[in-house]
Amino acid sequence: MSDLKKTGAAVGEPVATDSPAPSAFLEVRDLKVHFPTDDGLVKSVDGLSFQLEKGQTLGIVGESGSGKSVTSLGIMGLHTAGQYGKRKAQISGEIWLDGQELLSTDPDEVRRLRGREMAMIFQDPLSALHPYYSIGKQIVEAYRVHHDVDKKTARKRAIEMLDRVGIPQPDKRVDAYPHEFSGGMRQRAMIAMSLVNNPELLIADEPTTALDVTVQAQILDLIRDLQKEFGSAVIIITHDLGVVAELADNILVMYGGRCVERGPAEKVFYEPQHPYTWGLLGSMPRIDKEQTERLIPVKGSPPSLINIPSGCAFNPRCPYADLPKDNVTREVRPELAESDPGHWSACHLSPEQRERIWTEEIAPKL
Amino acid sequence: MLAYLIRRLGAVIVMLLVVILTTFFIFYVLPKWSGQDIAVLFAGKNSGAEQLEGIRQKLGLSDPLLVQFWEFVKGIPLGRDYGSGDDVTHCGAPCLGYSFRTELPVWETVKDALPVTLALAGGAAVLWLIGGVTVGVVSALKRGSFWDRGAMITALGGVSMPIFFTGMIAMGVFVHSLGWISMDDSLTTKDSIGTWVETMILPWIVLAFLQAAMYARLTRATMLEVLGEDYIRTARAKGVTEPVVIRRHALRSTMTPILTVFGLDLGILIGGAILTETTFNLPGLGQEAVKAIQGKDLPMILGVTLCTALAIALANLVVDLMYAVIDPRVRLG
Numbered sequence A: 001m002s003d004l005k006k007t008g009a010a011v012g013e014p015v016a017t018d019s020p021a022p023s024a025f026l027e028v029r030d031l032k033v034h035f036p037t038d039d040g041l042v043k044s045v046d047g048l049s050f051q052l053e054k055g056q057t058l059g060i061v062g063e064s065g066s067g068k069s070v071t072s073l074g075i076m077g078l079h080t081a082g083q084y085g086k087r088k089a090q091i092s093g094e095i096w097l098d099g100q101e102l103l104s105t106d107p108d109e110v111r112r113l114r115g116r117e118m119a120m121i122f123q124d125p126l127s128a129l130h131p132y133y134s135i136g137k138q139i140v141e142a143y144r145v146h147h148d149v150d151k152k153t154a155r156k157r158a159i160e161m162l163d164r165v166g167i168p169q170p171d172k173r174v175d176a177y178p179h180e181f182s183g184g185m186r187q188r189a190m191i192a193m194s195l196v197n198n199p200e201l202l203i204a205d206e207p208t209t210a211l212d213v214t215v216q217a218q219i220l221d222l223i224r225d226l227q228k229e230f231g232s233a234v235i236i237i238t239h240d241l242g243v244v245a246e247l248a249d250n251i252l253v254m255y256g257g258r259c260v261e262r263g264p265a266e267k268v269f270y271e272p273q274h275p276y277t278w279g280l281l282g283s284m285p286r287i288d289k290e291q292t293e294r295l296i297p298v299k300g301s302p303p304s305l306i307n308i309p310s311g312c313a314f315n316p317r318c319p320y321a322d323l324p325k326d327n328v329t330r331e332v333r334p335e336l337a338e339s340d341p342g343h344w345s346a347c348h349l350s351p352e353q354r355e356r357i358w359t360e361e362i363a364p365k366l
Numbered sequence B: 001m002l003a004y005l006i007r008r009l010g011a012v013i014v015m016l017l018v019v020i021l022t023t024f025f026i027f028y029v030l031p032k033w034s035g036q037d038i039a040v041l042f043a044g045k046n047s048g049a050e051q052l053e054g055i056r057q058k059l060g061l062s063d064p065l066l067v068q069f070w071e072f073v074k075g076i077p078l079g080r081d082y083g084s085g086d087d088v089t090h091c092g093a094p095c096l097g098y099s100f101r102t103e104l105p106v107w108e109t110v111k112d113a114l115p116v117t118l119a120l121a122g123g124a125a126v127l128w129l130i131g132g133v134t135v136g137v138v139s140a141l142k143r144g145s146f147w148d149r150g151a152m153i154t155a156l157g158g159v160s161m162p163i164f165f166t167g168m169i170a171m172g173v174f175v176h177s178l179g180w181i182s183m184d185d186s187l188t189t190k191d192s193i194g195t196w197v198e199t200m201i202l203p204w205i206v207l208a209f210l211q212a213a214m215y216a217r218l219t220r221a222t223m224l225e226v227l228g229e230d231y232i233r234t235a236r237a238k239g240v241t242e243p244v245v246i247r248r249h250a251l252r253s254t255m256t257p258i259l260t261v262f263g264l265d266l267g268i269l270i271g272g273a274i275l276t277e278t279t280f281n282l283p284g285l286g287q288e289a290v291k292a293i294q295g296k297d298l299p300m301i302l303g304v305t306l307c308t309a310l311a312i313a314l315a316n317l318v319v320d321l322m323y324a325v326i327d328p329r330v331r332l333g
Helices: A066-075 A107-113 A133-148 A151-164 A185-196 A211-228 A241-247 A265-270 A273-281 A351-365 B002-033 B038-043 B048-058 B064-076 B106-141 B146-160 B162-177 B193-227 B229-235 B242-272 B275-281 B285-294 B296-328 B330-331
Strands: A026-035 A038-050 A057-061 A090-097 A118-121 A201-205 A233-238 A248-254 A258-264 A337-340 A343-345 B080-082 B089-091
Touching: A026 A066, A026 A273, A026 B002, A038 A066, A038 A090, A038 A248, A038 B296, A057 A066, A057 A133, A057 A241, A066 A118, A066 A201, A066 A248, A118 A185, A118 B229, A133 A151, A151 A185, A201 A211, A211 A233, A211 A241, A233 A241, A241 A265, A248 A265, A248 A273, A258 A265, A258 A273, A273 A351, B002 B038, B002 B064, B002 B296, B038 B048, B048 B080, B064 B080, B106 B146, B106 B193, B106 B242, B106 B275, B106 B285, B106 B296, B146 B193, B162 B193, B162 B275, B193 B242, B193 B275, B229 B242, B275 B285, B285 B296, B296 B330
Parallel strands: A057 A233, A057 A248, A118 A201, A201 A233
Antiparallel strands: A026 A038, A026 A090, A248 A258, A258 A343, A337 A343, B080 B089
């Protein structure tokens, strides 16, 4: 694994746990993030597992409150940093990054990995950048936290990065403040800041949601280009299937804090196995097909994360919940099962039922 | 930045003119309308008609209002002469007229009272800003802890207790019972720094305690809000250590609303910490204001009001400049 590490010395030895270190670059095993509140325990993420290799892009898809962002903040260790007086999030499971298990690592050690080994792009660059510091200063800070260089060198590096992400006149714009940038430019600056230390893992949390439609595609292109150039592993978190269609090699669909389907992008798009994924596809506007029917929304609302429905969490909203026998959808939680190599889904419907519903009822309407 | 400064200074001057106009109107015109004779206020009720007429002539009270106003405004930067012919009294710049009560130039009284008030407000401000912000930040970072609750209950007490109460107790204990401090209630600029500090120390602490309590609560609330901002999360995501996140990222944002309130508070205090000055018997502007109002001493009231307005305007100017230094969006707006 040492060949994967950038600097072997600073990363430290893997911490001993029950299970052996995985071979994947990033592996999340049975991650649970629970928040105690006055109303009860909010199970934002409840047993999530996935793997990600370098150079690959994973798209995590789901509606608001499905646990996408909580997962990414969990990987970054941001649930435990600076939670003054708040009730602590309960995190369990394993997060292996480059052979190191992060949840059992000293928080200050994890802090040193943040920004250097793993970096994050946030949804709204206007609120995610400090309004009182120039863009350049913020990038310089990100660089100097992990590199012992003087301000001049760091500034040169900042200008270089701004140039790389396509900001015109970077030597002048480096002194501009976030409010002087347009939305798209701000997100470019944010990307420049996150990539300034060549992180091996980049997490983009809804990177285009706050942007104009016209610049969304540019930002996605930029992320794809940069990933090719830097060879990082990328996690794109989004509720927009169009975004992952563009970028992701693999897709993970989350519902109620759990994975309901994951697999290669083309499999999830063209042979989706889970009724929730069908719902997401049905509610996605398509420009390449003539719109003859209205978009079909997923009926109902996201489940309460305090009282997650028993059985399959999706059962109150699932039009096919009554097809499996013995009320099994309401009593037994479905486990992930592999339908094709690498393509997993958690549903009580039999493969034949799914095949039939998909080809006869869902696919023709898309 | 320079253009911003010039613009702000211009605004201060305009504001002062408006204040002069308003106070002048209220104090000189209203008595006239309500049938009161300003000359009687000056000379006393038992004066003869001839004497009153002399006073009217001397003070120019029979001139048209606009002329009176113009003379008054002109007197501030240039000084003015009262009366005409042989009977001329020169009032040097900055001329704010003569007190009806003491017949001394208003400026002389203001000049003696202002340092006391400035020292009181300035010293207390330093104490409460440092104390209040520190307690507030620590409370925010230790939210829900024993320290936080204790500090906030104390702060609530501090806000609720009036200054004459805490001030009386402090004086009773430290001046009268223990005799540790002796306060000089005729403080002038000729007194030594030691005398000033000894006289001011109790007022500073008592006033600062009251204000610090408010600032601690404000700081705590603002800090907690700022800590929830996205850019704080970004700073952590960059790998910045937590002390630096607090100092460089959170504290700077926390200071903006505090500065706004600070500018107002400082101005108001300079304008007259009447309660504090009365409680501790300090010969400051507030005391002079009280005396002037009780004695219907119009020129004095006008003079104190003007000084207050100037102090508030300048304090706010300083705060706005600090604001512009902290927040780049203000500079360009």
